[in-house]
Amino acid sequence: MALYFPLQDTEQDTLNTLHPNDLRIHSLETFGTHDGPGVRMVIFVQGCQFRCLYCQNVDTLDVNGGTMVSIDELVTRAINQKDYFGHKGGVTVSGGEPLLQRSKLITFFKKLHDNGINTCLDSNGRLLDNDVKELLHHTDLILLDVKHIDDDWHHKLCGVSNKPTLKVAEYCESVQQKMWLRYVLVPGWNDQPEFVEKWARQFTGYKSVDRVEILPYHQLGMHKWRMMGLPYQLTDVTTPSTEIKERVLHTFQKYFADVRLK
Numbered sequence: 001m002a003l004y005f006p007l008q009d010t011e012q013d014t015l016n017t018l019h020p021n022d023l024r025i026h027s028l029e030t031f032g033t034h035d036g037p038g039v040r041m042v043i044f045v046q047g048c049q050f051r052c053l054y055c056q057n058v059d060t061l062d063v064n065g066g067t068m069v070s071i072d073e074l075v076t077r078a079i080n081q082k083d084y085f086g087h088k089g090g091v092t093v094s095g096g097e098p099l100l101q102r103s104k105l106i107t108f109f110k111k112l113h114d115n116g117i118n119t120c121l122d123s124n125g126r127l128l129d130n131d132v133k134e135l136l137h138h139t140d141l142i143l144l145d146v147k148h149i150d151d152d153w154h155h156k157l158c159g160v161s162n163k164p165t166l167k168v169a170e171y172c173e174s175v176q177q178k179m180w181l182r183y184v185l186v187p188g189w190n191d192q193p194e195f196v197e198k199w200a201r202q203f204t205g206y207k208s209v210d211r212v213e214i215l216p217y218h219q220l221g222m223h224k225w226r227m228m229g230l231p232y233q234l235t236d237v238t239t240p241s242t243e244i245k246e247r248v249l250h251t252f253q254k255y256f257a258d259v260r261l262k
Contacts, residue, residue, distance in 0.1 A: 004051060004230050004231060004233075005051060005058070005061050005062070005230065007049065007051075008047075008062070008063050008064075014063075015047050015063045015100050015101060016100060016101055016102060016103050016104070016131075017103065019068060020103065020104060020107070021070055021071055021072070021104075021107075022068040022069060022070050022071065022104070023043070023045060023068070023069055023071060023074065023101055023104055023105075023108065024045060024046045024047065024063070024065075024066045024067070024068055024101065025043055025044060025045050025046060025066050025067060025068075025069050026044040026045065026046045026057070026059065026060045026065070026066045026067075026095070026096060027044045028041070028042070028043050028044070028074075028077075029041070029042040029043075029044070030081060031084065032092065034262070035092040035094055035120065035122055035143065036089075036090070036092045036120035036122075036141055036143060036180075037088040037089065037118075037120075037141070038085060038086055038087070038088030038089030038090070038118075039084050039085055039086060039088075039089040040085070040089050040090055040091060040092045040120065041077065041078050041081050041085075041090075041091045041092070042091075042092045042093075042094055043074065043091065043092070043093045043094070044057065044060060044094050044095055044096060045060070045066070045093060045094070045095045045096045045097070045098050045100070045101055046060055046062070046063060046065050046066030046095070046096050047060070047061070047062070047063035047065075047066075047095070047096050047097060047100045047101070048060060048061050048095055048096045048097040048100070048124075049097055049100070049124075049126045049127075049160065050097065050124050050126065050158045050159065050160055051158060051159030051160070052147065052157060052158045052159070053157055053158075053186075053189075053233050053234050054157075054184065054186055054217055054221075054234055054237075055221065056218075056220060056221025056224070057095070057096065057221060057224070058221065058224050058225050058228060058230060059224050059227075059228065060095055060096035061096070063100065066096075071104065071107055071108045071111065072111075074108065075108070075111045075112060075115065078090075078091050078112060078115070078117050079115055079117070082115070082116075082117060085117065085118065088118070089118065090112070090117050090118025090119060090120060090140070091112055091117055091118070091119055091120065092120040092121070092122055092143075093105060093108075093119075093120070093121055093122065094122035094143075095122070095123075097123065097124055097126060098121055098122065098123055099121075099123055099125075099126060099127040099132055099135075100127070102127065102129075102131040102132050102135045103131050105121075105135050106131065106134055106135050106138060109135065109138035109139060110138055113138060118140050118141075119138060119139050119140050119141075120139070120140060120141045120142070120143065121135070121136075121139045121141070121142045121143065122142075122143040122145075123142060123143070123144060123145070123168070124144075124145045124147070124158075124165060125144050125145070125146070125164060125165035125166075125167075125168035125169065126160070126164050126165065127164065127168075128164060128167050128168050128171055132168075133171065133175075136171075136172065136175070136177050137175075139177065140178065141178050141179070141180065141210075142172060142177060142178070142179050142180075143179075143180045143182055143213075144165070144168065144169060144172070144179050144180070144181055144182065145165075145182045145183075145184070146162070146165055146166070146169065146181055146182070146183065146199065146203075147162070147165075147183070147184060147190065148162060148189075148190045148195065148199075149162070149195050149198045149199040149202055150162075150195050150198070151163065153189070153190065153192075153195065156189070157186070157189050157190065166202075169181075169203065169206070172208050173206045173207070173208045173209075176207065176208050177208055178208060178210055179206070179208050179209050179210065180209075180210060180211040180212070180213060181203060181209055181211070181212045181213070182212075182213045182215060183199070183212065183213070183214050183215065183248075183252075184215045184216075184217055185214055185215065185216050185217055185240050185244070185245065185248055186217040186234070186237060186240075187217065187237055187238065187239075187240045187241070187244055188237060189237070191240065191244050191247075191248060193247070193251070196247075196248050196251050196252075197251055200251055200252050200254065200255040200256070201255065203255075203256075204255035204256065209256065210258065211256075211258040211259070211260060212252050212256045212258070212259045212260070213259075213260045213262055214245065214248055214249060214252065214259065214260065214261045214262060215262050216239055216240045216245060216261075216262070217234075217237065217239060217240060218239050219234070219235075219237075219239075222235070245261055249261050
């Protein structure tokens with residue numbers, strides 16, 4: 001199956017190094033409550049290496065899109081919202097894929113910590129190099145999306161292998177980096193009982209996993225595909241039934257103390 005949007009290997013290397021004082025972002029959300037603990041400022045960065053069939057932010061894929069915003073401006077915005085964060089809230093960087101701008105995010109997260117602001121990273125775990133490891137050192141919480149435990153199915157669903165993601169998870173466990181694991185539940189694609197069980201067994205011994213979140217698939221982002229002239233291949237896939245959601249929830253609850261069905 002051909003990818004619906006070409007990979008941009010050369011351009012994404014440039015994304016991490018050019019304009020070191022600026023982040024290329026897609027959009028910014030204030031008072032977010034779905035991307036980490038508490039009330040958060042959520043920055044959606046531009047560019048991604050995955051090609052998920054159900055992507056709800058397909059307009060964030062192009063590494064040449066979005067807007068360049070200075071890191072200092074983003075820090076100032078976060079400081080101005082600090083009173084609303086309380087004890088749990090802070091800043092989450094989502095995407096797109098944040099790790100494509102890992103070097104810049106090291107600077108950003110350091111400045112946030114200097115101002116007493118909690119940092120959270122929402123990632124698909126596609127990369128693990130020294131810069132990523134340093135970035136994780138300055139990350140209070142990583143929301144790690146593990147989209148399928150079977151590599152063949154992961155290729156079908158996301159266009160790439162799951163092996164880098166699993167390596168990121170292993171590294172986080174080795175350094176006790178706090179994680180929330182996320183699972184977008186797509187009927188017919190990753191709801192197979194044997195693979196759901198295997199996914200849970202993969203991570204059940206991880207002391208770094210504080211929570212597992214099940215995110216039921218929906219078609220709310222389909223209009224973006226149509227606007228961009230891209231073929232949406234899951235038009236016949238519906239939101240998972242109550243039976244499917246309860247089955248996956250009960251499976252995960254056998255292995256993890258804190259499981260949330262969103």
